[in-house]
Amino acid sequence: MQEPNFYQRVYDVVRRIPAGRVTSYGAIAAYLEKANAARAVGYAMRASGTVFPPIPAHRVLNRQGILTARDQFAQQNLMQMMLESEGVQVVNHQVVDFEKVFWDPVIELSDNQ
DNA sequence: ATAATGACATACA
DNA sequence: ATGTATGCCATTA
Numbered sequence: 001m002q003e004p005n006f007y008q009r010v011y012d013v014v015r016r017i018p019a020g021r022v023t024s025y026g027a028i029a030a031y032l033e034k035a036n037a038a039r040a041v042g043y044a045m046r047a048s049g050t051v052f053p054p055i056p057a058h059r060v061l062n063r064q065g066i067l068t069a070r071d072q073f074a075q076q077n078l079m080q081m082m083l084e085s086e087g088v089q090v091v092n093h094q095v096v097d098f099e100k101v102f103w104d105p106v107i108e109l110s111d112n113q
Numbered sequence: 114a115t116a117a118t119g120a121c122a123t124a125c126a
Numbered sequence: 127a128t129g130t131a132t133g134c135c136a137t138t139a
Binding site for chain 1: 134135136137138
Binding site for chain 2: 024025026029035036037038039040041042043044045046048057060061062063067068069070071072073
């Protein structure tokens with residue numbers, strides 16, 4: 001399946017997420033200049049497992065820092081464990097200090113930085 | 114080509 | 127504050 005530029009873009013951003021950091025679908029969408037395309041980003045993530053190399057989708061959460069994708073992962077604990085293993089504290093399926101570990105591509109990947 | 118779906122986000126009651 | 131409803135985008139059927 002030829003990945004559309006959009007998917008490629010999303011994957012590229014997700015792969016740039018540093019370990020121990022997390023971002024939101026809206027942030028990625030905003031980086032793609034489609035602030036309202038968060039759903040489309042989520043759709044891309046859903047297909048992340050269908051492409052190679054695998055995408056660290058566990059670092060992408062919703063705006064609340066909640067692991068909404070736990071359903072997609074075999075076990076909810078798995079995603080939480082991976083995040084905690086990277087230094088992200090997760091409690092009750094929610095990232096602790098989400099603002100502190102939040103990684104915004106619009107800012108981090110900004111020219112001015 | 115049209116309709117329905119979805120790992121979201123925001124607004125309103 | 128919680129629950130319900132609508133919008134927006136791209137993909138899939």
